[in-house]
Amino acid sequence: MSTPGETPPIRYYLLRILFAGIVVLSCTWVLLPIIISILYAFSTPQDFYSPKMIIPLHYTLSNIQKLLALGAAKATMNSIIVAVMTVIFSFALGLPAGYAFARFAFKGKDSLKLLIIGLRMFPMLVIAVPLVTLYIRLGLNDTLLGVALAHTTMALPFVILITSSIFVSVPIELEEAGYVFGLDRKQTFLRITLPLALPGLTAAAIFTFIMSWNEVFMAAVLTLTNRTLPAFILTSAMAAPDIIKFAASFIMILPALIFVFIARKYLISMWGITVK
Amino acid sequence: MPSKKQGYSLVERYLPYLLIAPALGYLLFFIGYPLTQGVLLAFTDQNGHFTLQHVYYLLYSPSSNFWPALEDTLALAAVIIPIQIMLALGFSLMLSANFKGKDMALYILIIPLTISDVAGGLIWYSLLTANGFFNKLFMALGIINQPIQFFGYQFRPMEFIAIVLAEVWRATALVFVIIFAGLQMISKEYIEAAEVFGAGTWTKLRHIIFPMLKPSVQTALLIRTLFAFQVFGVVMVLAGRDIPVLAGEAYYEQTVLYHYGVAALYALIIAAISVVIGYIYIRMFKAQYLREVTM
Amino acid sequence: MVDVKLRGLVKRFGKTVALRGIDLDIRDGEFIVLLGPSGCGKTTTLRIIAGLEKPDEGRVLFGEKDVTYLPPKDRNVSMVFQSYAVWPHMKVRDNIAFPLKIRGVPQEEIDKRVKWAAELLQIDELLDRYPHQLSGGQRQRVAVARAIVIEPDVLLMDEPLSNLDALLRVKMRSELKKLQRRIGVTTIYVTHDQVEAMTMGDRIAVMNAGKIQQVGTPEEIYLKPANTFVAGFVGSPQMNFFDATVRLDGEKLLDAGEFTISLSDDLAAALKDYNNKTVIVGIRPEYMYPRELAPKNMVGPMIKGVIDFVEALGSDTIIHLKVGNKHLVIKLSGSHHYRIGEELVVVFSLDKLHIFDKNTGRAII
Numbered sequence: 001m002s003t004p005g006e007t008p009p010i011r012y013y014l015l016r017i018l019f020a021g022i023v024v025l026s027c028t029w030v031l032l033p034i035i036i037s038i039l040y041a042f043s044t045p046q047d048f049y050s051p052k053m054i055i056p057l058h059y060t061l062s063n064i065q066k067l068l069a070l071g072a073a074k075a076t077m078n079s080i081i082v083a084v085m086t087v088i089f090s091f092a093l094g095l096p097a098g099y100a101f102a103r104f105a106f107k108g109k110d111s112l113k114l115l116i117i118g119l120r121m122f123p124m125l126v127i128a129v130p131l132v133t134l135y136i137r138l139g140l141n142d143t144l145l146g147v148a149l150a151h152t153t154m155a156l157p158f159v160i161l162i163t164s165s166i167f168v169s170v171p172i173e174l175e176e177a178g179y180v181f182g183l184d185r186k187q188t189f190l191r192i193t194l195p196l197a198l199p200g201l202t203a204a205a206i207f208t209f210i211m212s213w214n215e216v217f218m219a220a221v222l223t224l225t226n227r228t229l230p231a232f233i234l235t236s237a238m239a240a241p242d243i244i245k246f247a248a249s250f251i252m253i254l255p256a257l258i259f260v261f262i263a264r265k266y267l268i269s270m271w272g273i274t275v276k
Numbered sequence: 277m278p279s280k281k282q283g284y285s286l287v288e289r290y291l292p293y294l295l296i297a298p299a300l301g302y303l304l305f306f307i308g309y310p311l312t313q314g315v316l317l318a319f320t321d322q323n324g325h326f327t328l329q330h331v332y333y334l335l336y337s338p339s340s341n342f343w344p345a346l347e348d349t350l351a352l353a354a355v356i357i358p359i360q361i362m363l364a365l366g367f368s369l370m371l372s373a374n375f376k377g378k379d380m381a382l383y384i385l386i387i388p389l390t391i392s393d394v395a396g397g398l399i400w401y402s403l404l405t406a407n408g409f410f411n412k413l414f415m416a417l418g419i420i421n422q423p424i425q426f427f428g429y430q431f432r433p434m435e436f437i438a439i440v441l442a443e444v445w446r447a448t449a450l451v452f453v454i455i456f457a458g459l460q461m462i463s464k465e466y467i468e469a470a471e472v473f474g475a476g477t478w479t480k481l482r483h484i485i486f487p488m489l490k491p492s493v494q495t496a497l498l499i500r501t502l503f504a505f506q507v508f509g510v511v512m513v514l515a516g517r518d519i520p521v522l523a524g525e526a527y528y529e530q531t532v533l534y535h536y537g538v539a540a541l542y543a544l545i546i547a548a549i550s551v552v553i554g555y556i557y558i559r560m561f562k563a564q565y566l567r568e569v570t571m
Numbered sequence: 572m573v574d575v576k577l578r579g580l581v582k583r584f585g586k587t588v589a590l591r592g593i594d595l596d597i598r599d600g601e602f603i604v605l606l607g608p609s610g611c612g613k614t615t616t617l618r619i620i621a622g623l624e625k626p627d628e629g630r631v632l633f634g635e636k637d638v639t640y641l642p643p644k645d646r647n648v649s650m651v652f653q654s655y656a657v658w659p660h661m662k663v664r665d666n667i668a669f670p671l672k673i674r675g676v677p678q679e680e681i682d683k684r685v686k687w688a689a690e691l692l693q694i695d696e697l698l699d700r701y702p703h704q705l706s707g708g709q710r711q712r713v714a715v716a717r718a719i720v721i722e723p724d725v726l727l728m729d730e731p732l733s734n735l736d737a738l739l740r741v742k743m744r745s746e747l748k749k750l751q752r753r754i755g756v757t758t759i760y761v762t763h764d765q766v767e768a769m770t771m772g773d774r775i776a777v778m779n780a781g782k783i784q785q786v787g788t789p790e791e792i793y794l795k796p797a798n799t800f801v802a803g804f805v806g807s808p809q810m811n812f813f814d815a816t817v818r819l820d821g822e823k824l825l826d827a828g829e830f831t832i833s834l835s836d837d838l839a840a841a842l843k844d845y846n847n848k849t850v851i852v853g854i855r856p857e858y859m860y861p862r863e864l865a866p867k868n869m870v871g872p873m874i875k876g877v878i879d880f881v882e883a884l885g886s887d888t889i890i891h892l893k894v895g896n897k898h899l900v901i902k903l904s905g906s907h908h909y910r911i912g913e914e915l916v917v918v919f920s921l922d923k924l925h926i927f928d929k930n931t932g933r934a935i936i
Contacts, residue, residue: 023375026367027384033445034387036409037402054412093299100295112296114558119303121499121554123506125523126543127306129530130313153306160299176623177656179643181670181721195660214392216509217523221530230394234512242405249398256390264383 034253040243041250048243063247070240075232076251078144079213082228085148086212087205090155091163095201098163099189103172120157127153128218135222142224150222151212159208166200167193203266206259213255311547317540330537340538341528345520352436352511352521353504356443360500361493363444364451368459369481388449396446397439397513401427404438427514435515442510447503451496458492459485491560498557505549522546573634573724573757574599575620580629582615589615591781593629602751602758604772606765608804612781613761614729620759621727622646633724644673649723651731655714657702663689663713664698670721688716691750708739715747719754726751728760732767744770765805769793777801799932802853802925808889808900810853814929817845825852825926829895832872835921841936842926850935853925856889856902862916864903871920874899878913892917 040048041063043056068076100106101113128150132141140146170193178188194201216230223231233248240248287294321327334342367385371378388396403409404426411423426434462485470484508523517528526542529535580593590612597603605613618624620631622643631639638646649670657666667688671681689695692712702710711731718726731747732740748771751758762768768775769789777784777792777800785797796802802810815825815832823839825832832852834842842850860866862873876894883906890901890909901917909915926935 019370019373019375022370023377023381026370027381029445030384030387030449033399033403034391037399040402040409049407051407051412051415054409054416093302096295097299100292104292104295106292109292112300115300116303118554118558119307121502121550121557122307123502123546123550124307125506125508126314126526126547127310129526129536129539129543130310130317131306132530133313133317133536134309149306153303156299156303171654171656173652173654173656174658176621176643177650177652177658177717179623180621180648180650180727181717182644182673184642184644187673192658196658210390214390214394216392216394216512217506217527221527230392230509233394233398234509238513238516242401242407245398246402249395249402252395252398253391256392256395257387259390260383260387264386 034257037246037249041246043243043246045241045243063243064250067237067240067244067247067251070244071227071232071236072229072248072251075227075229078226079229082144082148082151082219083209083212085145086151086155087208089148089152090159090208091201091205093152094156094159095163097160099167099193101160101164102167103175116157116160120161124150124154125215125217128221132221141222142226144223144226144228147219147222147226147228148212150218151215154215154218155208155211158211159204162204162207163197163201166197166204169200170196200266203263206263207266210256210259214252311544314540314544314547317537318544320537330535330541333535334538334541341517341520341525342542345522345525348436348519349505349507349521352439352443352507352519353501355440356447357497357500357504359440359444360448360451361455361496363448364455364496365489365493367448367452368456369485371456372459385452386449388446389453391446393443393446393507393509394513396442397510400438400442400445401514404441429518432515432518435518438514439511439519442514443507446510447500450503451500454496454499455489455492458489458495461492462488494560495557498553498560502550502553502557505546505553573636574601575725575757575759576630576632577616577620578630578632580616580619580626580631582612582619582624582626589781590619590626590629593778593781593783595776595783595786597757597759600755600757602748602760602771602773604768604775605759605761605778606763606768606772606775606804607778607784608763611778613763613778616778617650617727617729617759617761620725621648621650647721647724648727649718649721649725650727650729651711651714651718653730653733655710655731655734657705657710657713657717659702661701662698663694663700663702663705666702666713667698667717667720670717674721684720685716688720691719691753692716708735708743711735711743715750719750719756722754723756726756726758728758730762731760733762733764740767747771765807769805777804779804795934796853796925797934799851799853799927802927802934806855806857808856808902810855810925811859811899812851812853813897813899814849815852816847816849817842819843819846825850827852827897829897830872830874832921832924838921838924838926838936845928845935849929851927851929851932853927854919854923856900857904858923859899859901859917859919860903861890861901861909862918864907865918869918869920871918873916873918875914875916878909878911878915880911881909890915 039056042059042061043063044058044060047053047056047058101109131146131150135141135143135146140149174196175188175192178192179185183191214230216234219228220231220234227235229248229252233245233252237245237248318330319326319328321329334340371382371385391399401408405411406423406425411420414420415423424434425431426438428435466484466488467480470480475483506523507521508527511519511521511524512527517524522542523546526539526546529542530539575597577593577595577597580590581588582590593612593616605616607613615624619626622638622641625640629639630637633646658669661669664685667685668681671684676684685698686695689698692715694709694712694716697705697709697713702713705713711734714731728747732743735743744767760767760771769792772789774786774788775792776786779800785792785801787795792801792805796805799812803812813827815827818824818826819839819842823834823836825834860869874894876892876899878890879893879898880891882889882891885906886904888903888905888907888909890903892899892901892915899917924936927933928935
């Protein structure tokens with residue numbers, strides 16, 4: 001115990017250094033693996049296979065090029081198409097529902113909301129297995145549309161809850177001002193609510209994109225030739241040399257890193273919604 | 277009743293239901309249909325007759341990996357989840373302090389949220405493989421002479437460790453976000469009140485912060501457990517079927533052996549386990565939700 | 572511009588009844604204030620006039636036109652919201668111009684009118700800013716400018732001053748009132764602040780528990796409150812109330828237990844139905860004086876008590892007097908020195924007395 005006015009310099013500074021050390025260590029724990037894997041993805045094979053080169057010194061694009069030539073180019077394209085379709089479908093279906101939950105009082109609202117919260121916890125990957133038989137019948141098996149429909153099922157509860165909370169955050173008086181000054185419900189939504197909700201909705205859309213982009217089980221079960229990127233990695237790229245795998249992991253995490261960068265202020269609330 | 281509500285057009289009165297119906301219909305179809313189909317697949321033979329052959333295969337066939345898969349899924353969960361909770365608690369407490377660069381540290385810690393399990397597996401592969409970062413580093417430092425082998429059937433315990441490392445690295449962020457949010461909900465005044473009345477750091481943690489964090493920790497625990505039964509990508513990337521897991525076996529039976537019935541059975545088992553965990557979660561959530569509503 | 576008639580408005584929210592039959596005639600060009608405590612139904616009434624809520628029963632008439640179920644956009648009303656509701660994604664100019672744009676007013680006319688409104692509210696310097704760059708007071712002016720720019724038939728204001736600091740509130744009070752005079756729009760103003768109501772309203776409708784208690788000019792409301800609620804709600808400090816029994820058989824007086832009040836013949840006549848019954852007597856703190864400070868020619872009942880507590884506010888002195896089990900509050904203007912525990916005799920004039928029916932709360936005189 002120190003008396004007031006008298007600082008205990010040594011203990012105080014030691015604690016501060018210790019704390020800073022813990023912070024640095026925590027950040028290193030997260031960042032180091034990402035940095036190393038990216039460096040290796042661009043490493044020349046000579047540097048990677050040399051036991052002396054802990055950090056490669058020579059870099060090349062050839063790993064990425066080889067990976068793309070192996071079929072990753074098409075798989076990446078497929079992933080983008082599936083993810084975009086998923087965003088469109090899940091927003092077309094989920095946004096109106098989210099708005100209804102945010103802005104209306106109606107009978108059964110609480111039960112419906114609990115149902116959606118419950119469905120969000122459902123392990124959606126299990127639907128992929130029985131879905132195959134339906135898809136074969138409908139001609140959707142091994143199609144990107146089929147994967148997107150399954151991904152939409154996975155994303156939809158999240159989209160409903162996220163958009164609902166975004167709309168709730170738009171003060172209702174701003175909408176009422178719209179009504180009073182001459183707008184009907186649709187116009188108010190388009191000219192007042194939507195512009196105000198747009199930043200949040202954009203973040204939610206990117207988030208949905210990443211969700212689909214990252215999903216591997218359903219994509220791997222539902223496709224055979226039209227692989228998405230993670231399904232392609234799982235089924236084909238695992239046989240490739242190590243540095244090709246690192247190139248694959250780089251392409252996989254690229255959108256995620258961009259997302260973290262541009263939408264970091266939404267990231268926590270977004271995940272807060274998905275899990276709470 | 278209708279006479280009182282005059283002036284509300286029919287569309288207006290049913291608007292919320294009209295807005296929700298498409299989404300709900302879609303979900304009910306895309307979950308309900310596959311589940312029904314899954315039950316059919318799991319309990320009928322090619323001729324559509326009731327059979328338990330898939331169940332017998334799953335439980336007793338020497339070529340079935342069900343019991344090891346269940347065992348390894350549980351073992352992974354049992355090792356990974358406690359580490360994640362501890363780590364997430366530590367990160368949360370660390371970030372509840374005020375320091376320069378706090379926001380930066382926060383963003384860095386949540387980066388793994390957006391990284392898929394496949395990518396997470398590959399990233400750790402780049403660190404742990406024979407020519408990977410750690411082996412080269414430790415050899416250069418003279419700590420080891422030979423690379424430590426992490427991958428291959430004969431190194432299954434090492435593969436297990438690799439999966440644990442990758443999952444702890446990737447999915448702790450999720451636990452962290454839940455617990456950190458919970459920590460921020462605790463009014464600073466409770467903690468300051470404890471300080472004013474003479475509580476030291478440990479007393480504050482033990483008697484104020486931890487009890488108030490309990491709901492968040494419970495939530496995190498349940499959600500992580502739920503996800504643990506769906507673990508797939510990271511295991512496939514790092515260990516293949518050396519370490520069998522439930523979802524991996526479902527995938528294998530479906531896409532390699534074409535045992536649709538058995539795969540469906542796996543799917544139903546995962547769904548059933550999740551529903552039970554989810555039910556507990558909803559019960560908890562509902563109590564919490566109602567409390568908030570009545571407050 | 573129109574007159575507004577409310578006919579038997581009833582509104583329920585689930586099990587709670589917010590409005591229990593509101594009837595009110597608002598004259599063309601009038602500034603009427605709906606005054607009442609929170610939860611009295613004043614905001615609900617305003618929202619029904621705006622069209623943001625629909626009543627379960629009753630009618631809203633603008634002139635001769637029944638607008639009860641008309642959506643807000645077809646009513647030509649405008650509104651100043653409590654939170655101002657200035658759209659954050661539009662510049663000040665666009666906020667003000669928006670209602671005109673919706674109505675398809677030509678751009679040239681829009682510019683002219685926006686300029687007019689902005690100058691009127693002294694915000695013409697701020698037109699190219701976004702709302703987040705404005706102070707609360709400036710945002711409030713934008714909200715008012717937006718509300719008057721369309722020349723609405725009815726201007727609605729929902730506690731527009733409650734989010735401003737005290738000084739600004741006083742300033743805006745007179746400004747809004749002057750503005751309304753100048754443009755002459757029928758204005759319905761909701762507030763829980765009696766000072767706002769008294770200073771701004773041509774007439775005041777005092778509301779409580781979903782009903783209108785009294786409608787009248789500020790003077791009427793203050794001098795002739797229709798019931799104990801209005802008497803107690805308007806005026807600060809609150810009117811003194813005590814029970815007293817009417818005695819008309821011998822000497823005509825009000826028997827309050829601790830003291831009696833002799834009645835004039837007029838008062839006695841007014842109370843003839845209440846002989847030997849208990850009534851509620853009310854007297855405003857500002858009409859009671861210590862004997863030595865009373866106006867020279869004042870005659871009236873005297874009450875003796877002990878000073879319990881003194882609040883010296885500088886401009887006023889408020890004395891809490893204990894008379895047996897009763898508690899009276901006396902408000903004196905100016906600063907006076909009284910000591911706690913001191914005996915004090917107060918005097919008041921009989922014509923300042925209010926007497927209410929004990930059962931209904933209605934004013935007898």
